[in-house]
Amino acid sequence: MVFLVGLGIGLAVGVANGLMVAIGRVPSLVVTLATLYIVRGLDILIVGGNEVVAQTLPNAFIQIPRAGVYGVPYLAIVIAVVIGVGAYYLRSYRSGRELYAIGSNPEAARLAGIRVGRRVFTAFAVSGAIAGVAGVLWAAQYQTIDSNAGTGYELTVIASVVVGGVAIFGGSGSAVGAAIGALLLQTINSALYVLGISPFWDQAIAGALLLAAITLDRVISLRLTAALRRRSAGVGT
Numbered sequence: 001m002v003f004l005v006g007l008g009i010g011l012a013v014g015v016a017n018g019l020m021v022a023i024g025r026v027p028s029l030v031v032t033l034a035t036l037y038i039v040r041g042l043d044i045l046i047v048g049g050n051e052v053v054a055q056t057l058p059n060a061f062i063q064i065p066r067a068g069v070y071g072v073p074y075l076a077i078v079i080a081v082v083i084g085v086g087a088y089y090l091r092s093y094r095s096g097r098e099l100y101a102i103g104s105n106p107e108a109a110r111l112a113g114i115r116v117g118r119r120v121f122t123a124f125a126v127s128g129a130i131a132g133v134a135g136v137l138w139a140a141q142y143q144t145i146d147s148n149a150g151t152g153y154e155l156t157v158i159a160s161v162v163v164g165g166v167a168i169f170g171g172s173g174s175a176v177g178a179a180i181g182a183l184l185l186q187t188i189n190s191a192l193y194v195l196g197i198s199p200f201w202d203q204a205i206a207g208a209l210l211l212a213a214i215t216l217d218r219v220i221s222l223r224l225t226a227a228l229r230r231r232s233a234g235v236g237t
Contacts, residue, residue, distance in 0.1 A: 002061065002136055003133060003136050005136075006132040006133055006135050006136035007129050007132045007133050008132065009132050009135075010128040010129050010130070010131045010132020010133065010134075010135065011125060011128050011129040011132060012128070013035055013039060013128045013131075013132075014124045014125045014126070014127055014128015014129060014131070015121075015124070015125050015128065016035065017031050017032055017035055017124045017128065018120060018121035018122070018123070018124030018125050018128075019121065021120055021121075021124060022116075022117040022118070022120045022121040022124075023117065028120075028124075033154065036154060040147075040151075043147050044147045044148075047146065047147040048147065049146075049147075050146070050147075051144065051145060051146035051147075052139075052143075052144065052145045052146075053143070053144050054143035054144060057143060061140055062140065062143060064137070064140040064141075065137075065140055065141045075137060075141070078137070079179075082130065083175050083176060083179045086175035087174055087175040087176050090174065090175060091174075095119060098114045098119055099119060099123060100171055100172070101114060101171075102114060102116050102119055102120065102170070103167070103169075103170025103171040103172075104170060104171030104172075105171070135150075138150070152203060155203060155206055155207065155210070156182075156185060156202075156203075156206055157182075158210060159181070159185060159206040159207070159209055159210040159213075160178060160181040160182035160184075160185050161173065161177075161178040161181055161182075162181070162209075162210055162213040162214060162217070163181035163184060163185065163209050163210070163213045164177035164178040164179065164180050164181025164182070164184075165177035165178075165181070166178055166181075167217050167221075168214055168217070169217075169221075185205075185206060185209070188202075188205060189202050192205075
């Protein structure tokens, strides 16, 4: 039941974001951040200073992160399946390839006959639903939750996907790359903890990696554009 509730809430937020981006033509990054702060504000108003602790949760819910098969947690299996399905869809299906075209140049994709609005709306709805289920799994993992749960994760998520090779301006990247980026940041955070370095460095390192990845992506994009122009000029002559 709790998974259906999480999925429903995530889907509702994803649908709202998708409508604003697809119909209102509002930049997606602005929409998602604005919705984040709206939901967080409502959360604080409703929950206040209260919190959920492990003693108040059903034992079956607490055991979710510990359950597994042959020593492999179900949580890891679910994550691997979601990443695999997403990667296969983006690589093998026409609608998945069209998302790359939309991210690269929405106007060109629209002129090519791609249903940009429908594709964008569907992507936001699916993403919201997955995020809702992920929130439930996060609660099962940490078990103590208050109104500030997840604060600051937006920077970690953006840094993870960009470090994993996803272009922040759209048009390139993969689900596997984003997962590797998240794993890299988590490994760095764990290493800092083992070394006894203050956790306040986590966001500083994430921000530095984000800046470096965006700069590298921009440099590569400019060089590729220049190379294509030179090739086009050579063909024309």
